[in-house]
Structure formats: C-alpha cells, structure tokens
Amino acid sequence: MLFRQYRDPKLAQYAYLVGCQQTKEALIIDPLRDIDQYVEAAEAEGLTITAVAETHIHADFLSGAREFAERHGAKLYLSDEGADEGWASNWAKDSNYDVTFLRDGDSFTIGAIDVTAVHTPGHTPEHVSFVVVDRGGGATTPIGIATGDFVFVGDLGRPDLLEQAAGMHGVQEDSARTLFQSLPKFQGLGDELQVWPAHGAGSTCGKALGAVPMTTVGYEKRYNASLAAAAGGEEAFVDAILSGQPEPQMYFARMKRDNRDGVPLLGGLPRPPHLTVLEFARMVEDESTLIVDTHLDRSGFMARHVPGALYAPMNKAFNTVVGSLVIDETRPLVLVVEEGKLEEGIRDLVRIGYDNVVGYLTPEGLDRYFEEGHPSASIPELAFDELDVALREEAVAALDVRFASEFVEGHVPGAVNASYTRLPAYLEDRVPRGKTLLVHCATGARAAAACAFLAREGYDVRYVNGSIADYADSHTTATGPAEEPALV
DSSP: OEEEEEEETTTTEEEEEEEETTTTEEEEESOBSOTHHHHHHHHHTTOEEEEEEOSSOOSSSOBSHHHHHHHHOOEEEEEOTTGGGTOSOHHHHTSSSOEEEEOTTOEEEETTEEEEEEEOOSSSTTOEEEEEEEGGGTOSSOOEEEEETSEETTEEOOSOHHHHTTOOTTOHHHHHHHHHHHHHHHHTSOTTOEEEESBOTTOSSSSSOOSSSOEEHHHHHHHOHHHHGGGGOHHHHHHHHHTTOOOOOTTHHHHHHHHHHOOOOOOSOOOOOBOOHHHHHHHHHOTTOEEEEOOSOHHHHHHSBOTTOEEOOSSTTHHHHHHHHOOOTTSOEEEEOOGGGHHHHHHHHHTTTOOOEEEEEOHHHHHHHHHTTOOOBOOOEEEGGGHHHHHTSTTEEEEEOSOHHHHHHOBOTTOEEOOGGGHHHHTTTTSOSSSEEEEEOSSSHHHHHHHHHHHHTTOEEEEEESOHHHHHHHSOOBOSSOOOOOOO
16 A cells, blocks of 8 residues: 655645555545645656545545545545535536545545545535555554544544634534544544644644644543543533634635535636736725735835735735635735746635736846835834733734634733634624834734735734733733723
8 A cells, every 4th residue: 555645834734645556546535625745746656546535524624535535536434424414515416426435434545555435524514534444564453543533643523613704603612522522532542643644834724733743542531631621521621622713814705615515626726927017006996806926025125015015924824814814715915026936826825715916027027116116015023022011002902813812721811813814704893993003923924914904904003923922921921811892
C-alpha cells in the first residue's frame, strides 16, 4: 500500500491518497477542489486515482469530489447517513456519476485494500470515518482510520458548526450529545491504529488541534483533552466541548451549502491577466470590483493603499481574511500580489469558492500607479502604549477583533469585542457607530485586515499595532465576556 498525506497550511487541511501498488489504483480522501495537485502526485507514483471518498459535507473548503467525477470518471463513495436531517450529498443523488452511498459498516475495495465506513456523527449528522486494511501487504487487521473531523490530534471536531455557521438554531447541544455517543466507536479500536485526521493546528473546526500531522488511537486515548472530558459523563462532556470554540469564518455557511448541493466545476486553475497601470486604474474606478492587497508589510499598507482596498496579506491567514470579509463570492477581485505568489493566491481563493479574479497587479505596478498621481488612502497607526491617551477622547472606542475566548481571558477595559471572522455580521449590532474605533487584536495582524474592511464600510478607524501581552504587562486588564456595546 502506498500512503500519502497532503497538507494545505492555510486551511490546516489534510487529504489522503491510499494506493494499491499491485493494481495501480488509488483512492483520495477529502480532496480540495484544485485536483491537479493530487493527479500529478499520483502519476509520479505510477498510480491512477480511480475513487474518491468523503468523510462528510465540509464547512471550511470546497470539495474536489465532483471535479474528480466529472473530469476523470472517478467512482464516488459518499455518506448516506444524515439524509433525514438534511445533510445528504444532493448533487450526487440524481447525477450520472458512478456513486456508492455508504451506511455504517459498508465496505469497498481499492485493489487489495479494504475500506470500511463507520458512522461517527456529532460534528455533522452524516459524518463517517474510514477504516483501512492493507490486504496486499498480508494484513487482516486495520492499519489506520481516516477520521475526518471526528477525532483530531489532541481534540475532537466541534459539534456546534451547524448552529454557528449553517444557521440551524438549537441543534448544537444535541450534536454534542451525538458526538459523545460516537466516542465508543473510536475508543474500541486497537491502540496501534494510525489516525489520519482532516485538519491540524490552525483550523477552527476545533479549539485545540495539535500540530503533529498524525497520531494513533492509543495516543489519543491517553492524551486527547476533549476525549478525556468524556470520562466525566455526558453532561460534563457537552459543557466542555461547546465552551471556548472560536467564531467560525463567514464563508463556512456557503461551503456547507455548495458541498451539499453541488460545487461549481472548476475545470482548471484560473489564469487572470497581468494588468497595466491604466487597466488597474479603470478597475479601481469600477465600484463593483474589489481590490485585494496582499502586501505583508502592515504598516506600509496603512501608510498608503488604494482607497477601499481589502487588506489580506499573503500568509497563512489569507483564506480566512478573504472568506470572512468578502461576502459575495461572485464579486470581481483584483489582486495586488507578487508575480511568484499569484498561483498560490489563486489556489487559496478557488478552494473557498472565489473564482472571479479578473486581474492582478504587482507591488511594483502599484508603486507606478501612485507615482502617476492616482489617489491613495491611509489609516492612522498607533502603538499599544499610546492607547491610554487615545481612549481619553470621548468619541473613541476600543474594538477588539480577537476571538471571544481570547477576549474573556483579558482585554482592554471598556473594549468592544467583535471577532474579525464574523465582522460583517457584527456591523449592525456590535460595532459602535459614530465613534473613532481603535482596532486591535493580539499582535496587530487581524486588526490590520479588520481596519481595512471597516474603513471601506465607512467607519473612522485607527490601527493599533503591537502586542496586547505587552500592554497587559503594564496595565490592569478586564476579564469576562463582552458587555453589550453602545452603538451610537
């Protein structure tokens, strides 16, 4: 058996290739939408990907299952659980694709490799895990289990996303109880089994995912904190698993919908044109177009940028920033991006459904744009040690864009909390209007993106750059949840 793990560091996502070297067939589990990366990797190993398996309907990225079926005729193995609760893969139900819908205990083969579906609901109703036996290597017992968003390294998949992200009110406690009831299926497995999770550290599909890419059943039984919480009984587990979960990104609801109802076919990676300065200027004038500036220099962006531009630095938070702050995925986007980073940016965007990149300009081109006299904007910047003086002004409010779980642990007294991952949803009832907002986070990274978004929305903002830990060293911070803000 040939086994490969593929990691997307920005989505903190793992896909898996399981191949039979005897028959040259391969299975891909939970692939991203830009499937060329897997096809090329399999071909380099002398394998053909003939099948795709999905652990569940994902909330944090668009699946490549339909793309594989459409372009390569791959056989699909999808969960048939959860249909009564509205979470079936509707796009495949009435299709002409080669689909096998799996229930708990159903098995299939890839060459000499046996794969068995185990229904493990809680994170989602339809969730299944895949137990793998390598018969080609002479094994009669499993080598590993692809756990999807059921069991992670050090954590369990959060059971509140259907409520927090998909808008299904009043279901998170029941989902947590369902997750509790699924745990014996994992705890009953042999300690030696490898555990292949769908996410690692950095994902908001849990609250404390480990950075180690794989683990074993035995290790998680001993050291997984969320799994250990189950030892206190169902009620203790429900309280523990629902507390402290980070606010999910705004795009999660759309991912659930599209992965359920049908991901638009990609066909290949988009190739947007390199714009001239004149073409870029025309794009800026078009109010329907959004400029996305990917500079890594936060202070540089604050000092000079295109009016109304979104700031989404090309780092590990790029997907999160765009997905959280650009609500309309069909909106034309123009990237300010280094030539060598363009493909990375395009892949990041299509993985969460932003296909309409209509052009790009390099940072050097942007410099020429400003040199030619085109308008620029700036956002005032201050350090944390200047915050006290700034807050003495009456028409000023501190806006903390960290997660609520961080805010509770310690925050600037009187600050309003509105996580940047949900900022568009908080504009009406949480972000103060008619005040100058001093926007901060833990280090300045999240606050920079939030400032650009709020400025575009017409708010008067100041960017607080620096570490809140340094501020806390010399100030008394407040603890506890945020109070209801005074909006005017």
